[in-house]
Amino acid sequence: MPEKSSPIAPADDEKRKTRYAMVIDLRHCVGCHSCSVACKSENEVPLGKFRSWVKVIEKGRYPDVSRQFLPSLCNNCANPICNRNCPVRATYIRPDGIVGVNQHRCIGCMYCMASCPYDVRYINPLRKIVQKCFFCDHRVDKGLEPACVETCLGKARIFGDINDPNSEIAQVMSTNPVVTLKPDLGTEPHVFYIAADYDAMDPTSGVDINFILFEEPY
Amino acid sequence: MDPSNVNLLYNSPHQIPLGILLAQYFYLTGLSAGSFVVSVIAILGGKTEYKPLGKIGAVVAPLCLILAPMNLLVEMAQPLRAWHLMTYLPGYINPKSPITYGVMLLTAYPISAIIYAFFVYTGNMKMSKVFAIIGIPLAISVHGYTGFIIALGKGRALWNTALMPTLFIVSAMVSGIALMILAAIIRNVYFSQGKTEEEIEADRKLIYGLGKFLGAVIIFDLFLILNAVLVLLTSSKGAWHAAELLLWGRYSLDFLGVEILLGSVIPLFMVFYPKTATSLKGLTIASILVMVGIYAMRYSVVIGGQSVPLH
Numbered sequence: 359m360p361e362k363s364s365p366i367a368p369a370d371d372e373k374r375k376t377r378y379a380m381v382i383d384l385r386h387c388v389g390c391h392s393c394s395v396a397c398k399s400e401n402e403v404p405l406g407k408f409r410s411w412v413k414v415i416e417k418g419r420y421p422d423v424s425r426q427f428l429p430s431l432c433n434n435c436a437n438p439i440c441n442r443n444c445p446v447r448a449t450y451i452r453p454d455g456i457v458g459v460n461q462h463r464c465i466g467c468m469y470c471m472a473s474c475p476y477d478v479r480y481i482n483p484l485r486k487i488v489q490k491c492f493f494c495d496h497r498v499d500k501g502l503e504p505a506c507v508e509t510c511l512g513k514a515r516i517f518g519d520i521n522d523p524n525s526e527i528a529q530v531m532s533t534n535p536v537v538t539l540k541p542d543l544g545t546e547p548h549v550f551y552i553a554a555d556y557d558a559m560d561p562t563s564g565v566d567i568n569f570i571l572f573e574e575p576y
Numbered sequence: 577m578d579p580s581n582v583n584l585l586y587n588s589p590h591q592i593p594l595g596i597l598l599a600q601y602f603y604l605t606g607l608s609a610g611s612f613v614v615s616v617i618a619i620l621g622g623k624t625e626y627k628p629l630g631k632i633g634a635v636v637a638p639l640c641l642i643l644a645p646m647n648l649l650v651e652m653a654q655p656l657r658a659w660h661l662m663t664y665l666p667g668y669i670n671p672k673s674p675i676t677y678g679v680m681l682l683t684a685y686p687i688s689a690i691i692y693a694f695f696v697y698t699g700n701m702k703m704s705k706v707f708a709i710i711g712i713p714l715a716i717s718v719h720g721y722t723g724f725i726i727a728l729g730k731g732r733a734l735w736n737t738a739l740m741p742t743l744f745i746v747s748a749m750v751s752g753i754a755l756m757i758l759a760a761i762i763r764n765v766y767f768s769q770g771k772t773e774e775e776i777e778a779d780r781k782l783i784y785g786l787g788k789f790l791g792a793v794i795i796f797d798l799f800l801i802l803n804a805v806l807v808l809l810t811s812s813k814g815a816w817h818a819a820e821l822l823l824w825g826r827y828s829l830d831f832l833g834v835e836i837l838l839g840s841v842i843p844l845f846m847v848f849y850p851k852t853a854t855s856l857k858g859l860t861i862a863s864i865l866v867m868v869g870i871y872a873m874r875y876s877v878v879i880g881g882q883s884v885p886l887h
Contacts, residue, residue, distance in 0.1 A: 406589065411588040413588075414586040416582070445670055465652060465653075467651075467653075468652075472732070474886075475730055477885075561885045568821070572591070573591045573592075574591075575592070
């Protein structure tokens with residue numbers, strides 16, 4: 359959770375904690391799905407599973423119609439329920455806010471998947487452990503941006519440290535209206551959207567919940 | 577926007593992580609906890625004619641609990657790592673997770689139940705009372721924690737209510753008493769050689785009394801289900817969709833048909849209607865219906881709760 363600093367006496371830069379987050383500016387998103395492809399390639403995500411994907415809806419009645427996109431990924435919450443519910447501490451929170459899964463400790467009980475309010479976790483059918491987006495922490499640690507951010511052709515994704523006032527993400531977040539998914543659950547998601555559509559953010563909009571196809575976990 | 581003007585074009589697949597084996601695990605722990613409680617009531621009740629019930633429950637409870645965790649092992653993606661849960665080292669297990677409490681309870685409860693059964697069968701009344709008193713909180717919490725597993729599944733509107741642990745304990749009592757009635761009827765009909773007519777008749781009276789007890793617990797269970805459904809209908813959007821699935825959607829046959837009508841209303845009538853309440857056949861049918869109904873309850877809660885899409 360970002361530390362609150364008073365505008366009169368700014369927090370000392372030495373004490374400032376890094377907190378990685380992502381802003382997705384949907385005014386620039388063209389729905390090309392290249393973030394999904396880049397993520398699959400970077401993280402070896404198996405067939406049929408996604409760490410990052412783009413939900414697409416159509417709305418309106420001809421001729422007033424539009425297509426809305428919602429690029430979805432793990433929100434790397436500041437107060438994640440998956441971390442609280444993991445019985446073996448396989449899910450951990452890094453000091454910079456990234457939520458990861460220790461692949462050597464995960465017992466595959468799938469309780470984190472059942473309790474995640476955003477349904478971003480999956481079981482890797484080959485390795486039989488739970489995986490999810492972790493902002494490409496192997497790239498971030500080497501000073502690179504996550505694969506989806508680097509590949510985004512409209513520069514809709516902005517990644518960085520929201521506690522650093524000079525970073526692009528902090529400036530974008532301060533000067534634009536941002537929303538998160540399901541803020542009422544108190545999980546404090548750290549993927550923020552600019553100009554996200556109401557119906558795209560609603561999981562039950564545009565589907566008949568009696569006829570959803572289910573997928574086996576693995 | 578009017579929902580009829582919105583079309584979902586593309587989304588990642590909708591997954592149901594916890595499947596029917598978890599529902600079966602909840603069902604078996606429920607049977608174990610319920611029959612243990614009935615057994616302890618019979619032992620602590622003091623009257624000698626209740627003792628046979630105590631013996632039946634003392635066998636059924638550990639048996640169901642040995643079967644139950646097998647379902648979890650099959651359900652897990654990494655069954656060979658199950659020992660990670662049992663290290664009990666603070667750095668390796670998460671004390672905030674309900675599964676952690678569950679593992680400790682699943683270790684302690686069967687051991688205490690087996691010791692209790694040993695003392696019940698060897699006729700050591702003093703020690704069996706001691707282990708009955710130790711076992712009661714363990715039995716209730718071994719099933720109560722499964723309610724916490726469901727209740728702390730924050731994303732699912734059907735699960736995330738404070739009512740879940742109570743509802744689970746009460747439905748465990750219902751199914752446990754039904755199993756006890758079945759076991760007592762089998763004992764009365766097939767294992768009564770060398771007993772006088774009066775003894776068999778007294779045994780039957782005991783079974784009829786158990787039937788009345790079953791009816792009382794079913795009424796409480798129905799009341800809790802009514803509470804849950806009324807709150808679902810007026811709570812968040814996800815909760816409304818969960819109520820829709822249960823009441824007139826995909827799971828209405830499991831919930832309204834099997835759980836409420838076959839598993840609660842018809843047995844309730846049978847245990848209070850004098851003709852069926854004082855016949856072993858009537859009580860057998862009523863208890864089988866109750867056990868099927870509680871299985872449908874576990875299924876509709878576990879699978880139905882995960883059927884509302886979250887992304």
